[in-house]
Amino acid sequence: QVQLVEAGGRLVQAGDSLRLSCAASGLTFSRAVMGWFRQPPGKEREFVAAVRVSDGTPELADSVKGRFTISRDNTKNTVWLQMNSLNPEDTGVYYCAADTNAIIIRSYARAFEWWGQGTQVTVSS
Numbered sequence: 001q002v003q004l005v006e007a008g009g010r011l012v013q014a015g016d017s018l019r020l021s022c023a024a025s026g027l028t029f030s031r032a033v034m035g036w037f038r039q040p041p042g043k044e045r046e047f048v049a050a051v052r053v054s055d056g057t058p059e060l061a062d063s064v065k066g067r068f069t070i071s072r073d074n075t076k077n078t079v080w081l082q083m084n085s086l087n088p089e090d091t092g093v094y095y096c097a098a099d100t101n102a103i104i105i106r107s108y109a110r111a112f113e114w115w116g117q118g119t120q121v122t123v124s125s
Helices: none
Strands: 004-006 011-013 018-025 033-039 046-052 057-058 068-073 076-085 092-100 119-124
Touching: 004 092, 018 092, 018 119, 033 068, 033 076, 046 068, 046 076, 057 068, 068 119
Parallel strands: 011 119
Antiparallel strands: 004 018, 018 076, 033 046, 033 092, 046 057, 068 076, 092 119
């Protein structure tokens, strides 16, 4: 049974930083692509970032490049999303996701077969 458990979401002010974590279990972490998606209020879920665990190759959405970074720790089966210079448009529920059939990073939700419950990030202006 694959489990993804996110943590770290909370209310912050614009300009603040926040780090989200995702602890994965029940999968071969080293062979996965781990991703972060978010769902702003009233909008569809959107891709934020992903990392190919085997070699650390990242991919980031244009909207977060230069502000967010994604990293992983293979010894802890954990992936992090470091978010800097947050603005109100970053508000949403952030989901961790795993693509266990990946060779390349696919930045669309249907490629990821496992999902966490989500963690709320709210950025006030």
